[in-house]
Amino acid sequence: MTTVAGVFVHEKGLCESDEVGEGTRVWAFAHVLPGARVGRDCNICDGAFVETGAVLGDRVTVKNGTLVFAGVTCEDEVFLGPNVLFTNDFRPRAAIRKGPGELVDTVVRQGASLGAGTVVVCGVEIGRYAFAAAGSVVTRSVPAHAFVAGNPARPKGWVCECGERLHDGLHCAACGLDFALVSDGEGLTRA
Numbered sequence: 001m002t003t004v005a006g007v008f009v010h011e012k013g014l015c016e017s018d019e020v021g022e023g024t025r026v027w028a029f030a031h032v033l034p035g036a037r038v039g040r041d042c043n044i045c046d047g048a049f050v051e052t053g054a055v056l057g058d059r060v061t062v063k064n065g066t067l068v069f070a071g072v073t074c075e076d077e078v079f080l081g082p083n084v085l086f087t088n089d090f091r092p093r094a095a096i097r098k099g100p101g102e103l104v105d106t107v108v109r110q111g112a113s114l115g116a117g118t119v120v121v122c123g124v125e126i127g128r129y130a131f132a133a134a135g136s137v138v139t140r141s142v143p144a145h146a147f148v149a150g151n152p153a154r155p156k157g158w159v160c161e162c163g164e165r166l167h168d169g170l171h172c173a174a175c176g177l178d179f180a181l182v183s184d185g186e187g188l189t190r191a
């Protein structure tokens with residue numbers, strides 16, 4: 001095992017980017033490409049892939065086998081479960097090569113969680129603290145704090161910053177936070 005400039009890279013891991021923040025760990029068979037930007041204290045687990053042009057904030061978790069392609073930005077404290085799959089070409093054709101400018105961006109806002117096996121069709125914004133259930137196929141933008149599930153992922157309710165469901169009154173029985181609806185499209189904010 002090796003440690004380079006405050007970044008831990010497992011001896012079977014491959015970290016080719018020099019834009020990785022202190023405290024980040026890159027585990028076995030994970031691959032971080034040159035030009036991928038990764039913040040501090042992230043955890044890039046076995047078999048994950050972070051491509052040139054992908055951006056991860058601080059304290060982001062990338063579980064095993066998850067693929068983060070160019071054009072994907074995950075803000076601070078985003079949780080990507082195992083085998084989460086991003087895309088960046090809306091109508092791919094093998095015979096038509098597309099440069100970075102032709103790819104479609106995706107943003108995952110601070111604190112959002114994508115459950116195991118979530119597929120994200122490119123061009124969407126997943127709002128702050130949103131939560132996609134395991135196996136979701138996200139085809140449209142997700143409002144802040146929304147809980148979505150299924151294929152295609154549909155809104156099922158709201159979740160707190162702590163991950164618990166919010167029910168009537170948008171009060172979290174688990175941690176005590178209160179929320180207010182900004183709009184159906186934008187979702188919730190702290191009250």
Ligand SMILES: CC(C)(COP(=O)(O)OP(=O)(O)OC[C@H]1O[C@@H](n2cnc3c(N)ncnc32)[C@H](O)[C@@H]1OP(=O)(O)O)[C@@H](O)C(=O)NCCC(=O)NCCS
Nearest residue numbers: 063081082114115116117132133134135136149150156165
């Ligand atoms: C979402 C989750 C937290 C369950 O939350 P919950 O509040 O207990 O949800 P419920 O079981 O009450 O279900 C609420 C609704 O969502 C649906 N639902 C829940 N999980 C679902 C899933 N994975 N896929 C599709 N629908 C799902 C339920 O069928 C139910 O739908 P309905 O209201 O139309 O009947 C859990 O199913 C989940 O996916 N967790 C993520 C686990 C994971 O991937 N961890 C990664 C690290 S190991």
Ligand SMILES: [Zn+2]
Nearest residue numbers: 160162172175
């Ligand atoms: Zn809470």
